[in-house]
Amino acid sequence: MDNLRQTGSHDRALDWLNFFLADVRDGLGPYLAIYLLAVHQWQPASIGLVMTIAGVTALLAQTPAGALIDRTPAKRAVVAIAALLVTGSCLLLPLISSFGLVALTQTISAIAGSVFAPAIAAITLGITGPKAFTRRVGRNETFNHAGNAFSALLAGGLAYVYGPVVVFYLMAALTIASIIAVKRVPPAAIDHQLARGLSHTPTGDTQPAGLSLLLHNHTLLLFAVCCALFHLANAAMLPLVSQKLAQVDLRLATPLTSACIVAAQLVMVPMALLVGAKAEQWGRKPFLLVGFLILPLRGALYVLSDNPFWLVGVQLLDGIGAGIFGALFPIVVKDLTEGTGRFNVSLGALTAVFSLGAALSPGIAGLVVQSAGYDAAFLTLAGIAAAAFVLVLVALPETSSRSAEAPTVVPTVAGS
Incomplete structure (x- = not known):
């Protein structure tokens, strides 16, 4: 009975952590484009360049962030400090307007934000172990999407009354709630050996595999390429929709963008x-x-109409694609690295690869918009997404050991 109570307490702590951290972990996201366009009158190419700089910084930080989470027992403190840095960087934006300073704040935010995905995955794996990990990740993502929908709904309503700057203060409030939530996760509940993908052995001498496994696991590398193409196609779509909405009605741009986010998040649950x-x-x-098939369809549908309600409706498809991808990503990485002790660094490395796609996406889309218009940009992104789907269809094997024989990696003893 005590074990059941403890399990329930751990589940509730993870639920609230994922719920409140949902808005903090991505920084301002699409609201950054609206803010820079509406308040500072930046051009789309400049907005895209700032987002690209932040994205490149994030991808460079992802693998070291995963390695840090593998090594540190202070996973809860890392999450709390990162949340404070992300929010502090965003709260500076109303005080600055130059390209260099805006880029600097978003760079700091990107570095801090790189620890959230491996930290949450590690805390989850350390509490549940590998057998219950899949179901718990689904629950994590459910509360993450519910938190995103809740914060976007609040942001849209408050921004309509008080203006786009209100999203900064909403983020600050959610950061405080996130820190309270992470402190409710009992430190003793996290098995740090399981959290990095190692299993307990009778002799207790299991060591993590060498980092060379990242380059020799061909399925892991193929999955990384698929992820990169997915995010290269996906990352710029919502910011482009936000810019189109701002051109139609600047006052409604933030509320309608929030409607896009809420609609997608409700489907992701x-x-x-x-x-x-x-x-x-x-x-x-x-x-x-x-999940990969939905993305090219969504990109093609955006060009059919500029009606705000149509754009919000199409955004519902993002809930299917991104909802599936977000839940499956750590599960597939766990499949491919189980027993190696390199789960979090692998998660960070693959996040870095798809962050490269996400970082390049706004810059490429912004250039296409300036030279050929928004429809051409959406169709370009749809073409990239179609290539990603074909690669998954013909080349990526099943990774679940229950459905097929999962690829295995034999650990080699190396320092942690």
Whole structure:
């Protein structure tokens, strides 16, 4: 009975951590484009360049962030400090307007934000172990998307009354709630050996594999390429929609962008629950194929109309694609690195690879917009997404050991 109570307490702590951290972990996201366009009258190419700089910084920080989470027992403190840095960087934006200073604040935010994904995944794996990890990740993503929908709904309503600057103060409030939530995760509940992907052995002498496994696990590398193409196509879509909305009606731009986010997040909730409940039974690849197929369809549909309600409606498809991808990503990485002790550094490395795609996406889209217009940019992104789907279809194997024989990596003893 005491174990059940402890498990329930741990689940609730993870639930609230994912819920409140949802808005903090991505910084300002699409609201940055609206703020710079509406308040500082920046050009789309300049907005895209700032977002690209931040994205490149994030990708460079991802692998070291994963390595840090693998090594440190202070995972909860890392999450709290990172949340403070992200929010502090964003709160400086109303006080500055130069390109250099704005780029600097977003660079700091990107570095701090790089620890959230591996830290949450590690805390989860350290509490649940590998057998219950899939279902718990689905629950993590459910509360993450619910938190995003909640914060976006608040941001949209408050911004309509008080202006786009209100999103900064909303983030500050959610950061405080995130720090309270992470402190409610009992430190003794986290098994730090399980958290990095190592199993306990009778002799207790298991050591992490050498980092060369990242370059020799061909399935892991192929999955990284698929992820990079997915985010190269996906990252710029919502910012482009935000800019189109701002051109139609500047006053409604932030509320309608919030509507886009809320609509997608509400769809992501059942998608994450479905992945958590059925990914062991059905396998990973069927879900991946659906998620990757939705993205080119979404890009093509954006060009059919500039009606704000149509754009918000199409954004619902993002809930399917991103909802599936977000839930499956740490699960597939766990499949491919189980027993190596390099789960978090691998998670960080793959996040770095797809962050490269996400970082390049706004810059490429911004250049296409300036030279050929928004429709051409959406179709370009849709073409990239179609290539990613084909690669998943023909080349990526099933990674679940229950559906197929999972690729294995034999650990070699190396320093941690």
